[in-house]
Amino acid sequence: MNVLRVGKYRLLQHLGGGGSSEVYLAEDTVIRRKVALKVLHSRGADERETRHFERETRVASMLNHPNIVTVLDVGSDDDVQFIATEYVEGETLRQRMQRGPMSLEDVLDVAIGVGSALAAAHEAWIVHRDVKPENIMLRRDRGVKVVDFGVATLAGGGDETDPLRRPLVGTLYYLSPEQVRGEPIIDTRSDIYSLGIVLYEMLAQRPPFEAHDVLEVLAMIVEKEPPPLPATVPLVLHHLVKKALRKSIYERTQTAAEMVAELAELRLDMMIRARADRYAV
Numbered sequence: 445m446n447v448l449r450v451g452k453y454r455l456l457q458h459l460g461g462g463g464s465s466e467v468y469l470a471e472d473t474v475i476r477r478k479v480a481l482k483v484l485h486s487r488g489a490d491e492r493e494t495r496h497f498e499r500e501t502r503v504a505s506m507l508n509h510p511n512i513v514t515v516l517d518v519g520s521d522d523d524v525q526f527i528a529t530e531y532v533e534g535e536t537l538r539q540r541m542q543r544g545p546m547s548l549e550d551v552l553d554v555a556i557g558v559g560s561a562l563a564a565a566h567e568a569w570i571v572h573r574d575v576k577p578e579n580i581m582l583r584r585d586r587g588v589k590v591v592d593f594g595v596a597t598l599a600g601g602g603d604e605t606d607p608l609r610r611p612l613v614g615t616l617y618y619l620s621p622e623q624v625r626g627e628p629i630i631d632t633r634s635d636i637y638s639l640g641i642v643l644y645e646m647l648a649q650r651p652p653f654e655a656h657d658v659l660e661v662l663a664m665i666v667e668k669e670p671p672p673l674p675a676t677v678p679l680v681l682h683h684l685v686k687k688a689l690r691k692s693i694y695e696r697t698q699t700a701a702e703m704v705a706e707l708a709e710l711r712l713d714m715m716i717r718a719r720a721d722r723y724a725v
Contacts, residue, residue: 450526451520453470453471453473454470454473455469455470455481456468456478461482465482466483467480469481469531470528472517479516480513480531481527482497482526483525484497484524484526485523485524497527497594499593499596500592500594500596501515501527503570503593504529504593505518507564507565507568507570507593509560509564510560511564512589513590513591514530515527532581532591533583534587536582537578537580537642537646538578541577541649548677552714553586554580554582554588554646555639555643556588556711557587557589558580558588558590559704559707561588561589562575562700563699563700565590565596566599566632566635566700570593570597571597571599571631571635572590572593572596572635572638573634574592574596574615574638575642577642577645578615580642597630599632616658617653617654618651620633620634620637620665621637621691622693624662632700633697635700636696636698636699636700639700639703640685641689643684643688644673644685644689647673647681648673648674652671666691670686673685684707684710
């Protein structure tokens with residue numbers, strides 16, 4: 445690999461990464477298109493990192509949805525494997541939340557976009573397993589993109605020999621109770637719980653379960669009910685978030701499509717009321 449090139453891609457800017465993988469803003473020198481290029485240095489990667497990378501390539505390329513980042517190319521150059529995806533010009537949801545409170549309209553738009561992406565993934569029997577603000581990109585035109593399917597798995601099981609098939613795959617504050625309990629089968633309702641946590645965090649400006657000790661956070665996820673959302677949040681949204689965060693998967697919102705429909709109905713009601721207020725005498 446040339447320091448400034450990977451295959452036909454010219455590296456323009458380092459965007460992030462860790463371990464043996466890095467992400468760059470790059471240019472496809474054939475068609476002059478900017479892409480996000482994720483590269484894995486095979487010589488420095490352990491088995492887990494390699495599996496993570498291969499899985500992200502395979503799973504993301506199976507999905508085609510406006511709210512899921514599009515895989516454009518995969519390949520290798522000497523000892524480097526790469527994935528080229530569309531370059532999402534904007535910021536992560538985490539970066540947006542750090543800038544201050546979000547309007548209720550923006551919160552709903554983000555949740556609907558993420559929920560729609562998950563509904564498409566779940567239709568393909570794919571569980572993301574790492575839904576969190578860092579994996580949600582907000583475009584400048586207000587579009588929403590879900591990224592990083594590197595720890596995704598097949599709903600209901602998957603490859604028993606896969607080292608990624610472990611209960612605590614994911615990110616601490618967004619783990620579902622069943623993941624924390626170490627249940628062997630994690631299904632699509634785990635993603636719904638994680639989306640519920642993200643929705644709660646957008647509304648409350650903090651996650652529902654926080655503590656300095658990791659074990660205390662894990663215990664809270666399994667045993668505690670989330671604190672009430674701010675009084676300014678509509679009651680119907682209180683109920684929607686509470687249902688998404690049920691400890692039992694059987695009492696939880698059952699599908700991402702169901703959650704999207706409820707969010708979209710609330711969003712439509714808000715638009716109708718806002719229009720009526722504008723024309724009120």
